[in-house]
Amino acid sequence: MKQYSYGLIGNGTSAALVSHDASIDWLCMPYFDSPSVCGRVLDEGRGGYFKITGINATKISQEYVRHTAIIKTRIETADGIFDIYDYMPRFILRNNHYYCPAEIHRNIRVVAGHPKIKVELKLKPNYATAGALAKRENEHIKFITESGEYHSYYLYTDLNFDAVLDGHEITLPPSSYLVLAYHEKIRPFNADRNYTEFERTKGYWLGWVYATQTPSAYREMIIRSMITLKLLMYQRSGAVIAAPTTSLPEIIGEKRNWDYRYCWIRDASMIIELFSRVGHDRSGYRYIQFILNQMLLKHDNIAVVYGINGEKVIPERTLDHLSGYENSRPVRIGNDAYKQTQNDVYGDLLEAIYTYFAYHHKGGFHFDQELWTVVRGLANHSMQVWDKPDNGIWEYRGQTQHHVFSKMMNWVAMDRAGRIAKMIGKDNYATSCFKKADEIKKDILAKGWNPECKAFTMYYGSADADAAVLLMPHYGFLPADDERMKSTINFCYEKLMRDGFAMRYTHDDGFGKPENAFVICTFWMINSLYLIGRKEEARELFDNVLTSANHLGLFAEGYDPRQKRQTGNFPQGYSHMAFIQTALLFATDYHWGPAEIS
Known part of the structure; x- marks a missing residue:
């Protein structure tokens, strides 16, 4: 390896x-x-x-x-x-x-x-x-x-x-x-x-x-992953970068080379949500302040990705004088993802805000009027775009689609905005959010389900598997023991697994068919199997994916099961976050779903 x-x-x-x-x-x-x-x-x-x-x-x-x-x-x-x-x-x-x-x-x-x-x-x-x-x-x-x-x-x-x-x-x-x-x-x-x-x-x-709350099982690897995530947090602004590198290739010798030294709202929000659960509330607070600084006016919308100081434009260009990692050209700096439409970001961010509030509302955190304005702004934008197509979590650079994951995250946006509203006594607003959440959920259940595949697929009308839909139980959209969820997990397992690792998807995305597995998707698959009772199999896969960490316990973005090697930018925040979540699922009563108010 x-x-x-x-x-x-x-x-x-x-x-x-x-x-x-x-x-x-x-x-x-x-x-x-x-x-x-x-x-x-x-x-x-x-x-x-x-x-x-x-x-x-x-x-x-x-x-x-x-x-x-x-x-x-x-x-x-x-x-x-x-x-x-x-x-x-x-x-x-x-x-x-x-x-x-x-x-x-x-x-x-x-x-x-x-x-x-x-x-x-x-x-x-x-x-x-x-x-x-x-x-x-x-x-x-x-x-x-x-x-x-x-x-x-x-x-x-x-x-x-x-x-x-x-x-x-x-x-x-x-x-x-x-x-x-x-x-x-x-x-x-x-x-x-x-x-x-x-x-x-x-x-x-x-x-x-010492301040990190960890179980005894997997403790040293969890700590190494927590430190790695902390190293991705920019002190000046509170932004969280996806990885500290650019253009380490997803596939050796090919063109899937991207600059990850920026703050994706999705990645950062998921990481901060985890930090809120393990005792590091300051990182969550600083990230919320970063978001407040990007939405100073009511008409400001949240971007897909920001520069570390809040830049909304990060133009992409190639450095043609560099040969690339193992001759994998091009080397890119900047990232044109900032131009895309990714409608899941509202749910990602509202989930992080809600989780932070749920865990720290008794510790002196004050949910002030400025943050409430941001919550309402995010919810209102979600209401406007949830039924529109987008580029999706995997940032397709071609045609937009009605991605199931993006729709589901807009359900999350409405559900969490409603929960926040209820916590602060805004019952009428909460009712309207929950009503919209029900509307979105019914739409997904009717159009996101493929009866021939017997699964929720990548987008409405698609027959392609998408690892992102495995997160439905995590966000509480459907329980893991729902028969539709079990069938979806089995479908994804059949279509996406390669030598113990999970692909994001397997169809041609404009750059050809992907050949590398994603570490985060593998952990999502392990979680799903564990939650539907296939626990022994899940633990075996978990032990296998741990071997993809390097000599210092660091995970890359991807893994090439053909060449048995790490691929993609390194170390990847997503991968370390997902490892911690799975370790907590195995070792504790980690609540795999919306945080409950204590």
């Missing part, structure tokens, strides 16, 4: 991929969606990287420091052993301000002997369209873009500047550091400050994990 041999580090400002042999092969600074400065993952030859190599290395191992976002890479060499600790600082200052600068820390500690290294610092700013001119200064080495959009980067280190820049062999002292920062530091940086920031970052993550 071929996995992505990377770990993720980050701090809510940006993120980076660190390879199993201590090379930073993907780094965008200063923010998640900034141009890459290290992009070797998308072009082996010209992409740029930052590697620490052990001279005469004999063995390399890698793991996360327990319950943190710090990666430890141990390199054993003929002359000794040393550890590299890679992380991006994140901790809380005395004024409750989060310190999460755009910088990477690489701390080196000798374990035994007198090991030697060389540093390869090959920065290629602006998606490798420019080189970086190095200038030695008193406290740091400054790198400046040679052409194109201006950026500068600062390397702070207690190793010899010339040896680092020239790639000369260095015999390691007991401890040392290399810090690559986007901003020049104001205070002098030294080993003491570096050590303090390491310990404070470690303490932050240990405290955050």
Whole structure:
């Protein structure tokens, strides 16, 4: 099985991929969606990287420091052993301000002997369209873009500047550091400050994990997935990105390559709903504030996808000078999904708001008039579009259809808006919402059901299976023991399963027939089987899909059952969220349905 041999580090400002042999092969600074400065993952030859190599290395191992976002890479060499600790600082200052600068820390500690290294610092700013001119200064080495959009980067280190820049062999002292920062530091940086920031970052993550409500079963993998999801949350705005990468291909060598460094309302809302259930209410609150900032006026509609600072236009273009991951062209930046119509977003967002309120209404959360205006705005938009065709959850770039999942999520929108209205004493509005929900449900039951397939299918009149309809029990649209639901699950199982993994769908979507399974869809299938009583089979599939995580427990978007390898952007928030939901379903009395008010 071929996995992505990377770990993720980050701090809510940006993120980076660190390879199993201590090379930073993907780094965008200063923010998640900034141009890459290290992009070797998308072009082996010209992409740029930052590697620490052990001279005469004999063995390399890698793991996360327990319950943190710090990666430890141990390199054993003929002359000794040393550890590299890679992380991006994140901790809380005395004024409750989060310190999460755009910088990477690489701390080196000798374990035994007198090991030697060389540093390869090959920065290629602006998606490798420019080189970086190095200038030695008193406290740091400054790198400046040679052409194109201006950026500068600062390397702070207690190793010899010339040896680092020239790639000369260095015999390691007991401890040392290399810090690559986007901003020049104001205070002098030294080993003491570096050590303090390491310990404070470690303490932050240990405290955050301590506040996470997890069962004992699958605890370590759940914690790793929770930390990974946290790393996708942008500190400045509360946005949640789908993944920290672009153009890692769904199918190796083909064109299904997309930029996921943005905030899809659907993905983010599902993740925040989960966070509300496991004790992290602050993340939910910050996401709600992000939404409020996008809907400041009553005529504002919610977008399908936003930039991390709330941008509504994210034009898509290709970077034709890059060869792509394993020659999978094109490399894309931006995402034209912002132009699409995806009518499910109203239900996704109202579900997240409702769940947050349901779990935290006794903890001081105040459902104020501004949020009530947003709820009514979302519900009103849903009423206007629920019977219209759209591009659907899978973002078809061709003809729109009356997708069953989108219709169902508009039922969710009306149901949750009604529940919220009832909670705050707006009974008349609640009644009108529930009435509309009943109308939508009757329409779906009449037109979304295919009597020949004996299943709810992808869209009205379709005979194609769609993994998204497996979420009907999750949202409470139909109970899992409903005969129509059982039949739909069996139909999807027959049509979508490939070697223990589930496809989204199997028909031609304009890019050909998909060949890769989706990790999230596999977990949806496992949940469905479990809920209809096929528990042993569900657990077997669950154990199988866990093998698709890489050496650090990270899931990609997809899995190619033919080549037995991870595919798609990495790590994928959707996949980690779905794993946690399934683990909670197996290990607890996790309520698979609408949150109940306590």
